[in-house]
Amino acid sequence: MSKVTVVGSGNVGATCADAIARLELANEVVMLDIKEGVSEGKALDIYQCAPITLFDSRMTGSTNDYSLTANSDVVVVTSGRPRSPGMSRDDLISTNADIVRAVMEQVVKYSPNAIVILVANPLDTMTYHALRVSGWSRDRVFGMAGILDTARYRAFLAMELGVSPKDIQAMLLGGHGDTMVPLPRYTTVSGIPVTELGISPARLNEIVERTKVGGGEITKLLGTSAWYAPGTAAAQMVEAILRDQKRVFPVCTLLEGEYGLKDICVGVPVVLGRKGVEKVLELKLTADEQALMNSSAAAVRSMNEVLYSKA
Numbered sequence: 001m002s003k004v005t006v007v008g009s010g011n012v013g014a015t016c017a018d019a020i021a022r023l024e025l026a027n028e029v030v031m032l033d034i035k036e037g038v039s040e041g042k043a044l045d046i047y048q049c050a051p052i053t054l055f056d057s058r059m060t061g062s063t064n065d066y067s068l069t070a071n072s073d074v075v076v077v078t079s080g081r082p083r084s085p086g087m088s089r090d091d092l093i094s095t096n097a098d099i100v101r102a103v104m105e106q107v108v109k110y111s112p113n114a115i116v117i118l119v120a121n122p123l124d125t126m127t128y129h130a131l132r133v134s135g136w137s138r139d140r141v142f143g144m145a146g147i148l149d150t151a152r153y154r155a156f157l158a159m160e161l162g163v164s165p166k167d168i169q170a171m172l173l174g175g176h177g178d179t180m181v182p183l184p185r186y187t188t189v190s191g192i193p194v195t196e197l198g199i200s201p202a203r204l205n206e207i208v209e210r211t212k213v214g215g216g217e218i219t220k221l222l223g224t225s226a227w228y229a230p231g232t233a234a235a236q237m238v239e240a241i242l243r244d245q246k247r248v249f250p251v252c253t254l255l256e257g258e259y260g261l262k263d264i265c266v267g268v269p270v271v272l273g274r275k276g277v278e279k280v281l282e283l284k285l286t287a288d289e290q291a292l293m294n295s296s297a298a299a300v301r302s303m304n305e306v307l308y309s310k311a
Contacts, residue, residue: 097126118141143252259290
């Protein structure tokens, strides 16, 4: 028997819960939100899909009653204020830090053995904050960002090359945002380096730059943050954990000396399985790549400092 809680029943949370149910990753999926009736209504709506799409996961909705989330195996935290046009992730720090603290205190109380996936922005700082609030180890508290960012990168490449996105593999490092570090030399199409497929270095760089601002591009178009890809990316992490798949994913995790960095949460490749982050994989970076990684980490650390200088 497995149980997953999704905290925050907005667009991202609802998409994540729907994907988890459809994949039958858990016997019970609990949706929780502070807004009266939202979780109950969306949980009921999703469960009414069960006879159509044929899944058995039971859906439970809760208005801020964490007792219904007790003994969850995985908790996905999507709650927080979304970005609006012109708003940076930095602007969200104080508001979302308070939300993350309140959520983590309840998670620790009701699901002391859970694995927690953070989705709230600014992602790297909120993951670090959740770790500090919980006092748990890095294998159990980490953030979703790299899967989303690489998905955007791979989607843009599929559009450019006219190939299936299924065949594109990629890796990136660093913070979630404009300073992320895509690694074109680790980008392949069915094992073929992307640089061998007729794409010019200049065009590849344009795609990399578009990836860095991929979230902002959607925010400008929609007037709010994206939700289909983020919610689905979080569900893929839940799948890797509950099915013990040992998937190699870029995940925002606490570094303890890897890549020359300590006491900071940024995206790096990890092995993700039933115990959470089971191993951090350290790639050999070129001098230029390491410089970009250091720059990205510095940007993340500055956001951490903004949060804790206000504490």
